[in-house]
Amino acid sequence: MMEAWPAMAWILVLLSVSDWLTIAQGRDFTMKDIVRLHPSTTPHPGGFKCFTCQDAADNYECNRWAPDVYCPKDTGYCYTLHMMDNHGDSVSVTKRCSTLENCRFTGCINITHNGFQVCTSCCEGNICNVLVPRNDSSAMFSFATPLGSSGGRLLPAVLHLFPLVIISSCWTCLRVK
Secondary structure, three states, X not given: OOOHHHHHHHHHHHHHHHHHHHHHHHOXXXXXXXXXHOOOXXXXXXXXXXXXXXXXXXXXXXXXXXOOOOOOOOOOEEEEEEEEOOOOOEEEEEEEEEOOHHHOOOEEEEEOOOOEEEEEEEEEOOOOXXXXXXXXXXXXXXXXXXXXXXXXXXXXXXXXXXXXXXXXXXXXXXXXO
């Protein structure tokens, strides 16, 4: 009776392994599997990431909890909307991947009914939206060199594309009372 137990154990192990191999071989890899297994591989040519958050309390909270995912194929820029009170303290930070159309209006505007200032910026480059715009000189469309090329600092090469108007981006301002 004792001699049958090791043989039965081996049979059970082999059956488990064969079931596992069937399951593993029967499933096709998806794009998510490839990105998860090979993080340096982008899901599409030119793939990039942006810090992404919606109405975070400040820049630190936004960047700290931003999901580490690639931007959709139809986007090419990182967008940031930063709302501040009349003392310059953050009220809300929103960051996301964006199309060129959504980056047309960058700059700062004062919201007179609540005393807030809203600044928006766009940038091109992998995780280029580390910082938030605080004034007209940082609320712009910019191209940035990758992190690490100058001792870890971002080197913006400024390119003003459009006037400092925020009409399409300011719907969030109206929600805050």
